[in-house]
Amino acid sequence: MDEMGKVVLEYVKDEYLEDEDEDIDLDTPLISGGIVDSFSMVSLKRFLENKYSITIPDDKATPEAFDTVNKICALVKEFTK
Amino acid sequence: MSNIGSYDERVKNFDWSISEKELEHKQDDVINIGWYCSDRICEKGKGGKTALIWEGHVGEPKTYTFDDVRRASNTIGAFLRGLDIQNEDRVCLFMDKIPELYLSFLGILKIGAIAQPLFSAFGDESLFVRLENAKTRAIITQRKHVGKIRKIIDQMPYMEHIIIVDHDGKKPLKDKEMAFSLEEADPVDNFEIFPTRAESPSVLHYTSGTTGQPKGVKHVHYSLISQYLTTKWVLDLQDDDIYWCTADPGWVTGTSYGIIGPWALGITQCVLDRGFSAENWYAFIQKNKVTVWYSAPTAIRSLMKAGDEVVKKYDLSSLRHLASVGEPLNAEAVIWSEKVFGKAFQDNYWQTETGSIMIANYPGMKVKPGSMGKPFPGIVGTVVDPKTHDPITEYGKIGLIAFKPGWPAMMRTYWNNEETYKSKFVKGWYLPGDRSSIDKDGYFWFVGRDDDVINTGGHLVSPFEVESALLEHEAVAESAVVSKPDEVNMEVVKAYVTLKPGFEESKDLELDIMNFIRKKLSPLAMPQEIEYIDKLPKTRSGKIMRRLLHAREWGEEIGDTSTLEDD
Numbered sequence: 001m002d003e004m005g006k007v008v009l010e011y012v013k014d015e016y017l018e019d020e021d022e023d024i025d026l027d028t029p030l031i032s033g034g035i036v037d038s039f040s041m042v043s044l045k046r047f048l049e050n051k052y053s054i055t056i057p058d059d060k061a062t063p064e065a066f067d068t069v070n071k072i073c074a075l076v077k078e079f080t081k
Numbered sequence: 082m083s084n085i086g087s088y089d090e091r092v093k094n095f096d097w098s099i100s101e102k103e104l105e106h107k108q109d110d111v112i113n114i115g116w117y118c119s120d121r122i123c124e125k126g127k128g129g130k131t132a133l134i135w136e137g138h139v140g141e142p143k144t145y146t147f148d149d150v151r152r153a154s155n156t157i158g159a160f161l162r163g164l165d166i167q168n169e170d171r172v173c174l175f176m177d178k179i180p181e182l183y184l185s186f187l188g189i190l191k192i193g194a195i196a197q198p199l200f201s202a203f204g205d206e207s208l209f210v211r212l213e214n215a216k217t218r219a220i221i222t223q224r225k226h227v228g229k230i231r232k233i234i235d236q237m238p239y240m241e242h243i244i245i246v247d248h249d250g251k252k253p254l255k256d257k258e259m260a261f262s263l264e265e266a267d268p269v270d271n272f273e274i275f276p277t278r279a280e281s282p283s284v285l286h287y288t289s290g291t292t293g294q295p296k297g298v299k300h301v302h303y304s305l306i307s308q309y310l311t312t313k314w315v316l317d318l319q320d321d322d323i324y325w326c327t328a329d330p331g332w333v334t335g336t337s338y339g340i341i342g343p344w345a346l347g348i349t350q351c352v353l354d355r356g357f358s359a360e361n362w363y364a365f366i367q368k369n370k371v372t373v374w375y376s377a378p379t380a381i382r383s384l385m386k387a388g389d390e391v392v393k394k395y396d397l398s399s400l401r402h403l404a405s406v407g408e409p410l411n412a413e414a415v416i417w418s419e420k421v422f423g424k425a426f427q428d429n430y431w432q433t434e435t436g437s438i439m440i441a442n443y444p445g446m447k448v449k450p451g452s453m454g455k456p457f458p459g460i461v462g463t464v465v466d467p468k469t470h471d472p473i474t475e476y477g478k479i480g481l482i483a484f485k486p487g488w489p490a491m492m493r494t495y496w497n498n499e500e501t502y503k504s505k506f507v508k509g510w511y512l513p514g515d516r517s518s519i520d521k522d523g524y525f526w527f528v529g530r531d532d533d534v535i536n537t538g539g540h541l542v543s544p545f546e547v548e549s550a551l552l553e554h555e556a557v558a559e560s561a562v563v564s565k566p567d568e569v570n571m572e573v574v575k576a577y578v579t580l581k582p583g584f585e586e587s588k589d590l591e592l593d594i595m596n597f598i599r600k601k602l603s604p605l606a607m608p609q610e611i612e613y614i615d616k617l618p619k620t621r622s623g624k625i626m627r628r629l630l631h632a633r634e635w636g637e638e639i640g641d642t643s644t645l646e647d648d
Contacts, residue, residue, distance in 0.1 A: 015596060019225035021251060033138045034177065034356040037202065038383070038569075039538070039604035043595045050588045062387070063358050 001026065004052075004073045011047055012069060016040060026070045031063040041066055048072065054079040083444035085314040088455070095458040097489055100310040104345070111276040112302045114283055115158070115190035118344035119151035120274070127347050134323075134369055135180050137354040143180055147347065150184060153263055155272035157181075157188030160261055164242050166219055168193035168275055169282055173212060173220040174330070175230070177201050178354040181246045181263055182330055185221050186340055190283055190302075193275030197285045197297075200331030201226055204601045206550060209233040210294050211287045212240065215496055221261075223247050231255060279303035285496060286333045288433040289543035291533040297496030298433045304337075304490035305345060307437040311457055312342025315429055315441045316373055317402050324350040325366070326375040332540065333433045334406055337490070338375055342437075359387035363395040370399040377407040379538040381414045381426055382569045392421045402444060404429060407539020408571050409527040412450035428453050430527065432513050434505070436490025439513075440482075440525050452524040453517070461485035463510075464517050467531070470508040476521045479528050483510035533627055535564040537573050542606050544574075544627065547598060550606070551576060554597050556584040561617050561625045565610065565634040576608035577617060577630055586613040620644040 001009075005026055013024060016036050030036045036044060045061050048054070056079060065075045085091055106112055122128070128148035136142040145153070166172060172189045174196060176182040182198070189196040197215055199208060201223075208229055212220070219242035220230060230243055234257065241257060248260035277283070283302045287295040312318055316338065324343050328334035343350045351369045355361055357380065366374065384392075403418060403426045410428040419425040429441035430453040440462060442454035456462035463472045464480030473480040486506060495502045505512055516528040535542045544562035551560035559579045564572035578594070580586065591611045599607035618626045621644060632639045 018228065020228070022225065029138070029356075031356045032358045032361050034354070036356070037604050038357055039573075039607060039609075040599060042609045043592060043599060043607065046588075046592045046595065050592055063356070063383075064360075064387075067358070 002073070004076065005069055007051070008048070008072055008076075009069045012036070012044070015043070015047075024069075026073075027068050029067050030069070031067045036066070038063060044072075048076055052076050052080055083317050084319065085317070085443050085445070088443045088446050088458070091314070091458040097306055097310075097459055100306045100489075104306065104309060106306070109278070112279055112281075112305065113190060113193075113274050113277045114302050114305050114341055114345075115154055115187040116274050117305055118187055118341060119147060119154055122147040122344065122347040123151050125347065130347065131349045132344060133180065133183060134349065134351040135354065136352070136365065137179065145180065145184075147344075150187065150344070152268045152270060153180075153184040154187035154191055155269040156263065156266050157185050157261075158191040158272055158274075159269045160244075160266065161188065161194065161219065162192050164219065166192060166194050166242075168277075170194045170219070171197045171215045171217040171285060173197040173199055173215075173217045175199050175201055175203075175208070175220055175222040175226055176246070177223065178329055178335075178352050179223070179246075180352075181221070183340055183352070184263065185246075186330065186336065187344075190277075191272065191274045193277050193281065195282050195285050195299075196336075197287075198330045198336060199287065200329060200603065202605075203229075203331075203603050204599070205229040205232040206601045207546075207603055207606070209236060210546075211297070212237060214287075214294065214297055215285055218242070219244060221246060224249065227258065277302045280493070282493070284336060286336070286433045289534060289541045289546060290501075291543060292545050293501075293543075295543065295546065296498055296501060298333075298492045299494050299496055300436050300490065301493055304436045305341060306489035307457075307459075308337045308342045308490055309345045311438040311441075312338060312346055315438050315443060315457065316342070316375060316404055317444045318343055318346050318348045318373055320347070322348055322372045323369055323399070324348050324373045324375070325353070325369070325371045326350065327353070327377065327380060328375070328406075333436070334375075334377075337437055357383060359384050359391045360394075363392065363397060366397050366400065367395045372399050373402045373404075374400060375404045375406070376426070377539040378405055378410045378414060379407070379570050381405060381410065381418065385414060385417050386569060389421055397422060400424060403427060404441075406431065406438075408536050409451070409453065415448065415450035425450070430454075430515075430525070434492045434511075434513065435484070435488075436492060437488070439484060439488075449520075449522075449524050452520075452526050454525065455523050456484075456525075460488055462525070464519055464525075465508075465510060465512075470510060470512075473519075477518050479516055479518045481531055482513050482515045482517045482525070484513070485509070486511045533563070533631070535562075535572055535574055537564070537567075537605055538570045540605050542574055546602060547574060547576065547606050547608065550598055550601050551578060551594065553601070554594050556580050556590060557594065559617055559625075561627055561630055562608065563627055563631040563634055567609075573609040574606060575610045575612065575634060577612050577614045579614055579617060618645060
């Protein structure tokens with residue numbers, strides 16, 4: 001797991017997991033799995049933008065692009081190049 | 082052939098006794114929604130018919146027949162009765178869209194208690210405010226949500242039972258908590274249903290206003306009469322339909338049309354307890370061969386955004402009737418749905434307080450994209466002048482939507498707030514708080530709210546609630562909350578804040594405040610943008626002039642600023 005994956009995974013666990021016993025990994029469905037809803041996705045996008053000093057265009061911030069930590073990292077890397 | 086047939090003929094010959102006769106209900110009879118939605122369907126010989134097809138995030142889909150629903154709701158009812166839950170006690174349902182939510186709803190009604198469904202994404206503060214107002218005696222929940230209840234339980238001496246439906250034994254239960262497993266409980270086949278009457282309270286739904294705390298809208302068992310008939314004539318549900326209502330039962334659409342209407346008609350319905358994705362939704366429709374689909378503009382716009390190519394990957398030919406509710410369905414979405422699904426989403430209009438659909442488009446009636454349609458037969462609706470409250474006769478002139486009171490599902494009061502309830506009735510009209518115009522063909526065209534309530538994703542959020550919560554953040558000195566336009570959600574929450582000394586504006590602080598509100602209230606109430614401001618616009622008497630900020634967001638004329646405090 002790379003550093004970005006660790007950071008994003010920890011943030012999602014801290015901010016969005018309601019059940020302490022629930023565990024997630026880099027490929028756990030977040031949006032389609034009901035862990036992060038479409039409104040909460042806005043705060044996750046904001047975290048990524050702040051953390052990595054990027055701007056993610058709204059048309060790229062789709063439920064599909066945010067559905068797993070791995071997909072999120074891939075999206076962030078697209079904008080940090 | 083649609084159930085309603087000719088709308089004009091129905092309007093001419095209408096009486097609510099049509100519904101009463103179909104439900105075999107006579108005045109002064111016992112009427113219990115829980116019985117109507119399960120036992121009666123079984124007595125009609127449909128006990129073996131599928132009532133619920135449920136699919137969640139993980140695990141296998143589950144299917145329940147009407148007999149399963151009857152027995153499961155009996156079992157839950159018996160369990161609650163064993164806890165000494167009495168007639169008219171409030172029992173909160175605080176769960177995701179799992180089968181226990183639907184089955185418990187009926188179980189609570191069967192014992193004559195009042196069902197209080199609450200959206201499971203509510204934070205502890207939003208939850209407390211609503212439970213405190215209702216003095217709720219018991220709450221049925223899941224272990225993932227218990228943490229929120231534990232944060233507030235000490236403030237709720239009236240709350241006696243916290244019933245966890247998926248307790249796995251890994252951690253000890255705390256005071257007042259108990260486990261209940263529907264799968265492990267002894268099923269109850271014969272159950273004495275409480276003899277509720279027409280005016281017996283049934284459901285308490287909370288809705289937000291501009292000022293003050295959320296209001297508990299009290300409904301009664303007689304609401305079934307209009308919920309049943311509107312389901313039949315607007316949603317056009319017929320015996321062999323497979324129905325999907327995407328609404329969560331934490332909101333009134335999810336109970337009136339996600340439980341009561343369809344099951345009182347003996348219809349098979351599907352529930353998908355999963356986060357939104359266009360692929361998931363289309364796959365669900367294809368798999369279950371959904372025929373009637375009742376959804377919301379925000380979801381429809383999200384589907385539009387996902388694109389037409391996704392639709393083509395799935396066989397959605399089963400769909401025969403589509404309806405939408407929650408906020409006005411823009412013309413673009415209506416036209417798009419006709420293009421990709423072969424059917425236009427038909428908009429309809431109603432609210433928590435009305436309990437059932439009030440204005441709608443009907444099968445067979447011409448759809449005017451962007452219009453809510455016409456009043457349901459038996460509903461006398463018009464628009465009135467905001468000052469005189471006299472009906473406006475000029476076509477196209479904007480006024481306040483108004484209905485003649487007295488339809489079966491009309492709320493009976495706001496819980497412990499009779500004064501606010503009475504204020505909704507003016508000059509013999511019930512005023513929902515929305516503005517509209519009526520065209521020469523009698524179609525209603527929604528314009529907007531008459532107050533500052535924010536309608537985001539079809540759900541009402543109170544600026545007052547959000548502002549109050551913002552003031553609890555250590556950095557916030559003052560706040561003003563308004564709506565800002567959004568392509569998908571129509572509007573979203575935006576907060577203007579001034580900071581306390583010692584705090585500096587930053588993006589990290591903005592995110593911290595957003596997450597603070599998201600967890601305290603709900604994701605819906607979370608400001609999607611926070612703007613730091615040196616000074617909020619106020620009148621000389623110190624009242625925040627939200628409308629100036631609103632006008633700025635929406636590009637509108639600012640209007641009269643003569644009362645604005647000087648700089």
